[in-house]
Amino acid sequence: MSTATAKKPRLTTSAMIASIASEGQRTIAAPFGKALVTLAEQRPEIVGLTADLAKYTDLHLFGQAYPERFFQMGMAEQLLMAAAGGMAKEGFMPFATTYAVFGTRRAFDFVHQVIAEENLNVKLCCALPGLTTGYGPSHQAAEDLALVRAIPGMTVIDPCDALDIEQAVPAIAAHNGPVYMRLLRGNVPLVLDEYDYKFELGKAKLLRGGNDVLLIASGIMTMRSLEVASALAADQVDVAVLHVPTIKPLDTATILAEASRSGRLVVVAENHTTVGGLGEAVATALLTAGVSPQFRQIALPDAFLDAGALPTLHDRYGISTDAMAKTIKTWLA
Amino acid sequence: MNTPSDTGLQAKLAEHAYRIRRFALQMGEVQGQGYVGQALGYADVLAVAYCHAMSFRPDDPEWQGRDRFLLSHGHYAIAFYAALIEAGIIPEDELESYGSDDSRLPMSGMATYTPGMEISGGSLGQGLPIAVGMALGLRLKGNPAFVYNSMSDGELDEGSTWEAAMGAAHHGLGNLICLVDINNQQADGPSSKVMGFEPLADKWASFGWHVQRVDGNDLPAVIAAFDTARQLAEAKPRVILFDTLMGKGVPFLEAREKNHFIRVDPPEWQQALDILDQAQGAAR
Incomplete structure (x- = not known):
């Protein structure tokens, strides 16, 4: 019998704008765009700029609400960043959006020299951070945090969910200086409303306590860490989750206080390569303070990542909830 | 034909240009180096910009009504400081x-160091896209000031220059004037060998700009070009392409083998100053 007649398995897809929400998860649509529209009512100095990605960064909502304050820069990210800097020099507060790969890799010198060197009040909000698209390295910003962390004076935000984004928008606007915020767009999961949590710039927040493992995470990896904590609780493993939405400046005091508690495995989980992200930042903070718990990193490999469906890739690279739980159990064994 | 007032204006601006050249040479002598070839070549353009075309308040460099002058080619700082001194x-x-x-006067221009320095140039190709943002911002505020972006011909190689050229035309930025110093010298040699940019006027015109190309060392032509660029009614960005001669005003530097960085031997600084003084004295 020919194998050609056998029923083929249904192949997974690699949609560019795959939602990171799992089946049945509560979501909020376009939290960034809505929060910006609301804030801009009271802040007439806010302007929006994009490089042909308004619809894909939820900035189109701002453009519809304030057409005279919305500026289309075309698919030209160097112009986007420099023009945002120019508008900031004239007293405006530009929110500039594109994908993270273009905002960091493509336009790096313009972010560094035009915006950061003069401490201009530009908010870069960049979608598809880390591994949140299956389109391969052209669109996967696995190293965005390493790049922007290296820029002096840059504040770096990695929000977890819709609530985080909604609260981070006014918080980064209240901060005078350049900010890079990883953007989750479209239908964004809502997770943190179940916790006693409020976004505060520069603050890490303990979302749940636990005696066996301390998971330090940012961005969507905080959501995954909370799921891992629930899953491992069934196995009598007690997992604490510390959410670090501000990557720079790092809340070293809170991290050290939590990591200093003896007897816990410390795991940093990040949607970013092992190079130059939260894991290395935390490791440096711990070593510098002479705190040396058992330390592990869950992160993307230092490699050009595969194309494919996100669930497949998150499993492959160990950042899905199941993969994380399995890895942590191995470390505890 | 020149009217007496034109002649008076030209004589006044020639005096300013002479002083700008002189200040640049004096600074060059302090360090024994500097981009003095470019400063001498560009002094006439800077004199017309700061002593004729632009609105500003010397004692309030951040006055909101000022015309903005962006020194994209940060290595022209020596020329620009000379103009800032002349402007008071x-x-x-x-x-x-x-x-x-x-x-406060570093070798490459930086906004955070020097009063009157609008941007940190030097990473070439950044001035024009910044100017686009400032021009958009001024228009949104209803501020009638102009944004002048001053750049070198080498910056024509940078892709960001053309991103900005498209963006400025798309947004109809009639408050943006780009000044290009065409001396045909880049770090690795003549621009025509490094990366040919001709036909340059056609290029800018095809990007939707109002274009003028003039001899940047011919004061009446430079004055007229600035006046035309400022008075144009059309809502489109304007560029003035200035063909300049490096070392202008000091014949032995004009004749010296053309390099991005012109060599000047220690005794030659004073010789160059003397030549400028004699020529200006004769002209008065």
């Missing part, structure tokens, strides 16, 4: 600190 924004005695540690 920087005191003359400060030129002795040029390029020294903790000076």
